[in-house]
Amino acid sequence: xxxxxxxxxxxxxxxxxxxxxxxxxxxxxxxxxxxxxxxxxxxxxxxxxxxxxxxxxxxxxxxxxxxxxxxxxxxxxxxxxxxxxxxxxxxxxxxxxxxxxxxxxxxxxxxxxxxxxxxxxxxxxxxxxxxxxxxxxxxxxxxxxxxxxxxxxxxxxxxxxxxxxxxxxxxxxxxxxxxxxxxxxxxxxxxxxxxxxxxxxxxxxxxxxxxxxxxxxxxxxxxxxxxxxxxxxxxxxxxxxxxxxxxxxxxxxxxxxxxxxxxxxxxxxxxxxxxxxxxxxxxxxxxxxxxxxxxxxxxxx
Amino acid sequence: xxxxxxxxxxxxxxxxxxxxxxxxxxxxxxxxxxxxxxxxxxxxxxxxxxxxxxxxxxxxxxxxxxxxxxxxxxxxxxxxxxxxxxxxxxxxxxxxxxxxxxxxxxxxxxxxxxxxxxxxxxxxxxxxxxxxxxxxxxxxxxxxxxxxxxxxxxxxxxxxxxxxxxxxxxxxxxxxxxxxxxxxxxxxxxxxxxxxxxxxxxxxxxxxxxxxxxxxxxxxxxxxxxxxxxxxxxxxxxxxxxxxxxxxxxxxxxxxxxxxxxxxxxxxxxxxxxxxxxxxxxxxxxxxxxxxxxxxxxxx
Numbered sequence: 001x002x003x004x005x006x007x008x009x010x011x012x013x014x015x016x017x018x019x020x021x022x023x024x025x026x027x028x029x030x031x032x033x034x035x036x037x038x039x040x041x042x043x044x045x046x047x048x049x050x051x052x053x054x055x056x057x058x059x060x061x062x063x064x065x066x067x068x069x070x071x072x073x074x075x076x077x078x079x080x081x082x083x084x085x086x087x088x089x090x091x092x093x094x095x096x097x098x099x100x101x102x103x104x105x106x107x108x109x110x111x112x113x114x115x116x117x118x119x120x121x122x123x124x125x126x127x128x129x130x131x132x133x134x135x136x137x138x139x140x141x142x143x144x145x146x147x148x149x150x151x152x153x154x155x156x157x158x159x160x161x162x163x164x165x166x167x168x169x170x171x172x173x174x175x176x177x178x179x180x181x182x183x184x185x186x187x188x189x190x191x192x193x194x195x196x197x198x199x200x201x202x203x204x205x206x207x208x209x210x211x212x213x214x215x216x217x218x219x220x221x222x223x224x225x226x227x228x229x230x231x232x233x234x235x236x237x238x239x240x241x242x243x244x245x246x247x248x249x250x251x252x253x254x255x256x257x258x259x260x261x262x263x264x265x266x267x268x269x270x271x272x273x274x275x276x277x278x279x280x281x282x283x284x285x286x287x288x289x290x291x292x293x294x295x296x297x298x299x300x301x
Numbered sequence: 302x303x304x305x306x307x308x309x310x311x312x313x314x315x316x317x318x319x320x321x322x323x324x325x326x327x328x329x330x331x332x333x334x335x336x337x338x339x340x341x342x343x344x345x346x347x348x349x350x351x352x353x354x355x356x357x358x359x360x361x362x363x364x365x366x367x368x369x370x371x372x373x374x375x376x377x378x379x380x381x382x383x384x385x386x387x388x389x390x391x392x393x394x395x396x397x398x399x400x401x402x403x404x405x406x407x408x409x410x411x412x413x414x415x416x417x418x419x420x421x422x423x424x425x426x427x428x429x430x431x432x433x434x435x436x437x438x439x440x441x442x443x444x445x446x447x448x449x450x451x452x453x454x455x456x457x458x459x460x461x462x463x464x465x466x467x468x469x470x471x472x473x474x475x476x477x478x479x480x481x482x483x484x485x486x487x488x489x490x491x492x493x494x495x496x497x498x499x500x501x502x503x504x505x506x507x508x509x510x511x512x513x514x515x516x517x518x519x520x521x522x523x524x525x526x527x528x529x530x531x532x533x534x535x536x537x538x539x540x541x542x543x544x545x546x547x548x549x550x551x552x553x554x555x556x557x558x559x560x561x562x563x564x565x566x567x568x569x570x571x572x573x574x575x576x577x578x579x580x581x582x583x584x585x586x587x588x589x590x591x592x593x594x595x596x597x598x599x600x601x
Contacts, residue, residue, distance in 0.1 A: 006434040129575040131526055133533050134549060134567030141556050240439035244530050248553075258442055259534065262449045274446070278437045 007278040011271050012053050066268035068261075075272040078257065085155050086253035089176065089246075090238035092169050096177025097184055097234065102227070105188025109196065120185055127182020136175050136248040143171060153250040172249045176242050180234040187230040188223065195222040224295050232288040239284075240277040332583020335576040342573060346393040355383040375565040384561060387543040388569050394544045395573065398459045398537075399524040403517055405463030410470025411513060415501060417471065418478025418509075429475065432468040440465045444527060448536045455528075455544075458537040462527045466520050473516045477509035484508070511588035518581035522574045529570045545570050 066075050108120035144152035150167050158165045204214045243255035261269035327333050369375055375384035417428040447461035487504050531537035532546030545566040552562030
């Protein structure tokens with residue numbers, strides 16, 4: 001709660017430090033002094049900053065994030081429009097990431113120095129180091145250009161065109177999934193290794209449990225905690241809009257909205273978006289903590 | 302914590318020995334090769350004007366969009382500029398932004414982490430809550446917002462990326478300081494009346510340094526990546542400076558016609574980032590084998 005309050009102050013301060021007069025920008029080049037004053041007054045920009053902050057925070061608490069300077073739509077509706085695309089991509093990416101990372105990380109921990117382990121190392125180094133936008137461009141060149149299998153970008157809602165939805169989702173989800181997956185692979189590998197070396201695992205083996213029983217009952221469960229944490233961090237990152245990937249694939253998500261609102265000096269939209277990201281981040285942290293207690297009874301005390 | 306009576310207790314802190322570290326690093330081939338490549342890269346950045354076959358903005362309309370050849374090993378762009386020269390001259394921009402950004406984060410973040418970890422109590426609470434707030438912002442957006450406030454250009458790009466990484470260094474340093482704060486040599490020094498300043502600079506910081514050094518290498522990787530991303534979005538380095546991210550953005554429009562425009566700058570970013578990451582991994586193996594550094598691979 002303290003963090004959230006602090007975040008809202010920082011958001012507000014940061015956004016109001018942006019140089020440039022948003023009213024001028026919204027009106028274009030030709031306007032009269034009266035229209036200028038009217039819009040300034042209507043947006044509340046003629047009020048002192050502290051008063052602007054109090055009234056913004058007051059309405060934000062009731063879900064009213066204000067009105068966009070540029071389009072005149074409410075910020076809540078603008079964000080609402082972008083949410084489905086962002087949520088779709090975030091969850092698709094996490095699925096891709098986990099589908100790669102969990103098996104790869106586990107097997108490479110169980111068989112250190114094997115071929116799989118080497119593949120996992122190369123994969124995770126690649127994913128961590130590759131610039132996302134470059135990988136996106138190369139994939140577009142290959143799969144949309146040369147092979148012509150997939151469209152190069154855009155978004156259609158699932159309800160309108162399920163096949164088109166999936167086709168457009170694949171490339172961006174693979175790019176972000178590989179990047180997140182490479183991070184998660186490292187965590188899975190090291191946490192499984194750590195769990196394998198623990199005393200209780202040796203005890204379980206000594207008791208004569210089968211290796212499958214030892215693995216599912218003793219190793220996996222202990223390796224799950226770090227996995228939950230890192231997946232939470234990655235999900236928060238993906239939900240806050242992977243700006244660069246959204247731009248390359250013309251994906252109408254929150255990252256794109258935030259970038260546009262910076263360029264257009266659209267304070268209310270930028271404030272709303274950043275506040276939302278901070279809330280998402282804190283909520284995910286909370287969920288991770290709750291999952292902790294569910295997975296590990298020791299933490300409940 | 303009590304030391305057993307009669308057990309030899311060294312009052313001399315185990316400061317990291319540089320020669321030893323370098324020796325161990327030399328036995329890690331991947332890290333050693335990465336370190337050499339990075340050294341070469343720094344040299345390229347210093348002698349860029351001598352090494353580049355052409356000026357970054359030398360236009361040759363007769364040789365537009367030429368594919369890689371003997372005269373232009375990486376090809377030419379839509380204005381006939383030599384891509385190899387631009388990649389060479391872009392090295393300095395990337396490294397300068399990277400080092401400056403990490404320098405800012407290292408200086409401020411480590412300072413905050415030292416104070417929070419060493420003094421504890423309300424100082425710790427206050428400083429780390431502040432860091433939590435900064436940490437709750439999505440990294441790229443925080444950088445974008447800073448650039449919106451300060452304006453574009455390479456200096457502001459470095460500042461923006463540096464601010465993003467302050468909480469990372471603060472957390473890593475604090476955790477490391479908590480581990481050494483109660484060590485025998487620190488308590489011994491304190492008991493003989495050493496000042497806080499002396500304790501911090503002579504005993505705590507040197508012994509808390511390994512994870513911070515590892516984090517520095519990894520953060521350099523991300524700083525180079527972030528500079529490229531911000532320049533790609535048009536917010537970082539501005540033309541006519543030849544930044545790798547900017548070249549990629551320009552090359553994107555010609556991807557069907559001339560793949561080399563985007564390919565070579567992308568490769569340069571990838572290899573630089575890879576080297577910093579591999580060096581970071583190697584340093585961790587040598588300096589800090591038990592620790593999992595906070596942001597290993599995170600923060601993207």
